[in-house]
Amino acid sequence: MDFLQDPLKIAADWLLGIFTGWGMPEIAAQVLIGFLGVLILLSALMVLDIFLVWVERKVVSRFQDRIGPNRVGPFGLIQPLADIIKLLIKEDTTPEGADRVVYNIAPLLSMMSVLILWAIVPLAPTMLGVDLNVGALYLIAAGAIGTLSIIMAGWASNNKYALIGAFRQVAVMVSFEIPMLTVLLIPTIFAGSMGMSAITQNQDIWYVWITPLGALIFLIAAIAELGRAPFDMGEAESELVSGYNIEYSGMKFGMFYAGELLHAFTFGGFWAILFFGGYRFFGLEQVSAFLAVAVVVFKAMIGYWIIMWIKYTLLRIRIDHMLAFNWKFLTPLAFVLLMVTALLNALLADAASWFYISIMFLSNVLLGWISLEVARVYSRRQREKVEGPKVVEVAHH
Amino acid sequence: MSQWLYIGLFFVVGLIIPIGAIGVAWILGPKKPNPIKQTTYECGMETVGDSWVQFKAQYYIFALVFLIFDVETVFLFPWAVKLGQLGLFAVIEGIIFILILIVGLVYTWRKGMLEWA
Numbered sequence: 001m002d003f004l005q006d007p008l009k010i011a012a013d014w015l016l017g018i019f020t021g022w023g024m025p026e027i028a029a030q031v032l033i034g035f036l037g038v039l040i041l042l043s044a045l046m047v048l049d050i051f052l053v054w055v056e057r058k059v060v061s062r063f064q065d066r067i068g069p070n071r072v073g074p075f076g077l078i079q080p081l082a083d084i085i086k087l088l089i090k091e092d093t094t095p096e097g098a099d100r101v102v103y104n105i106a107p108l109l110s111m112m113s114v115l116i117l118w119a120i121v122p123l124a125p126t127m128l129g130v131d132l133n134v135g136a137l138y139l140i141a142a143g144a145i146g147t148l149s150i151i152m153a154g155w156a157s158n159n160k161y162a163l164i165g166a167f168r169q170v171a172v173m174v175s176f177e178i179p180m181l182t183v184l185l186i187p188t189i190f191a192g193s194m195g196m197s198a199i200t201q202n203q204d205i206w207y208v209w210i211t212p213l214g215a216l217i218f219l220i221a222a223i224a225e226l227g228r229a230p231f232d233m234g235e236a237e238s239e240l241v242s243g244y245n246i247e248y249s250g251m252k253f254g255m256f257y258a259g260e261l262l263h264a265f266t267f268g269g270f271w272a273i274l275f276f277g278g279y280r281f282f283g284l285e286q287v288s289a290f291l292a293v294a295v296v297v298f299k300a301m302i303g304y305w306i307i308m309w310i311k312y313t314l315l316r317i318r319i320d321h322m323l324a325f326n327w328k329f330l331t332p333l334a335f336v337l338l339m340v341t342a343l344l345n346a347l348l349a350d351a352a353s354w355f356y357i358s359i360m361f362l363s364n365v366l367l368g369w370i371s372l373e374v375a376r377v378y379s380r381r382q383r384e385k386v387e388g389p390k391v392v393e394v395a396h397h
Numbered sequence: 398m399s400q401w402l403y404i405g406l407f408f409v410v411g412l413i414i415p416i417g418a419i420g421v422a423w424i425l426g427p428k429k430p431n432p433i434k435q436t437t438y439e440c441g442m443e444t445v446g447d448s449w450v451q452f453k454a455q456y457y458i459f460a461l462v463f464l465i466f467d468v469e470t471v472f473l474f475p476w477a478v479k480l481g482q483l484g485l486f487a488v489i490e491g492i493i494f495i496l497i498l499i500v501g502l503v504y505t506w507r508k509g510m511l512e513w514a
Contacts, residue, residue: 174463251421
């Protein structure tokens with residue numbers, strides 16, 4: 001096995017030789033190596049997170065027809081480092097009457113819930129934290145810790161804006177978890193496994209071609225889970241100032257902010273892994289593990305960019321509309337899609353692959369079209385109940 | 398080494414990083430509290446009453462509906478994993494199970510629980 005194919009194993013074996021040479025028991029050496037590996041991965045992610053601050057600011061500027069940070073360093077690249085220094089030397093205030101224990105734990109959990117997601121991200125065929133066979137469930141469970149941190153922050157701040165923001169955000173997050181869970185079942189059916197590594201390796205054709213609607217529903221649910229626009233009523237700045245993190249200052253606020261950016265990038269990555277082949281790109285992943293990492297990071301960046309594009313293009317929707325959209329449209333659609341996919345997958349098990357792919361793709365398109373049509377008819381009926389039947393204007397010449 | 402030990406390491410390091418960042422900020426940052434600074438932020442208004450009050454029950458209903466669906470969706474994961482080997486019969490069974498779930502959703506809908514009243 002050469003270094004380009006499996007760098008982690010070679011590095012681990014080398015370190016194991018050194019540590020056992022120092023007279024360390026083998027199990028302790030292995031735990032230490034695991035710890036170092038995790039530390040390097042997560043530190044690299046934090047460095048990436050700093051870069052993401054710059055990316056986000058540059059992209060939002062371009063969407064709003066501005067230039068963005070361009071003074072500190074080339075293209076403003078040093079700007080996030082200056083921001084970090086500022087956050088570090090800010091005074092950390094705690095409002096009186098806050099529940100201090102819960103108030104201080106919340107930012108830690110917020111960051112942790114994002115970082116632990118990377119345990120199951122397959123970066124290359126030979127490079128991944130843990131090949132967990134319940135990866136899809138782990139993804140949801142780690143997301144639940146993020147939800148918990150938001151409700152903790154909102155409740156412990158003893159601030160009405162924070163409390164309302166937290167309640168709204170949690171209502172969004174728990175609602176959109178149902179379509180997300182349902183859509184996660186679809187790659188599970190195709191791959192026959194919940195593991196992210198198995199799902200990636202099974203994608204000889206990207207799953208987006210056989211379940212485009214599933215990929216779309218996952219993206220919508222992911223944006224809601226992130227609490228980003230158009231589902232950002234949790235931190236609606238025009239009414240709640242900034243929602244659940246309003247009382248936080250200094251690095252504690254920084255943890256929420258950095259966690260949110262990294263979370264968006266992470267979900268871009270999961271979108272790529274579940275539906276766009278993860279590290280697979282025309283056999284490039286076989287050449288070198290480093291190329292595979294580059295591919296998955298590139299795909300995650302594109303996913304992240306699409307999430308940003310939606311954020312800065314759409315308006316915030318009202319919470320009752322959002323909940324109605326989820327429970328009356330997206331959840332039934334996700335369940336119907338799951339049933340159709342499971343049925344067609346079983347019926348076409350022996351069919352030729354081009355026939356299987358085209359039937360799957362067409363069934364998704366058809367289902368999407370029918371559901372939009374049903375929603376249109378339903379909303380027209382609702383509108384006519386209020387406004388009366390639409391008067392058809394006779395054209396005058 | 399066990400997989401779950403690695404997951405544990407991710408939890409530990411995932412906590413060490415934010416604790417480190419906040420710890421450094423705590424060492425470097427100034428600490429000059431005063432009563433005005435410590436007040437609850439409400440756009441400059443004096444805070445009236447406690448924040449920890451009874452809250453809109455609507456959120457509770459949605460959380461309850463969520464809980465039912467969440468638990469029942471978890472039952473579907475083992476079904477989805479083994480679907481390729483189980484054949485058409487298991488698919489039909491799964492579809493009947495999902496239909497029962499959808500009946501539950503329709504019932505909640507008809508009861509008016511999904512309206513933001």
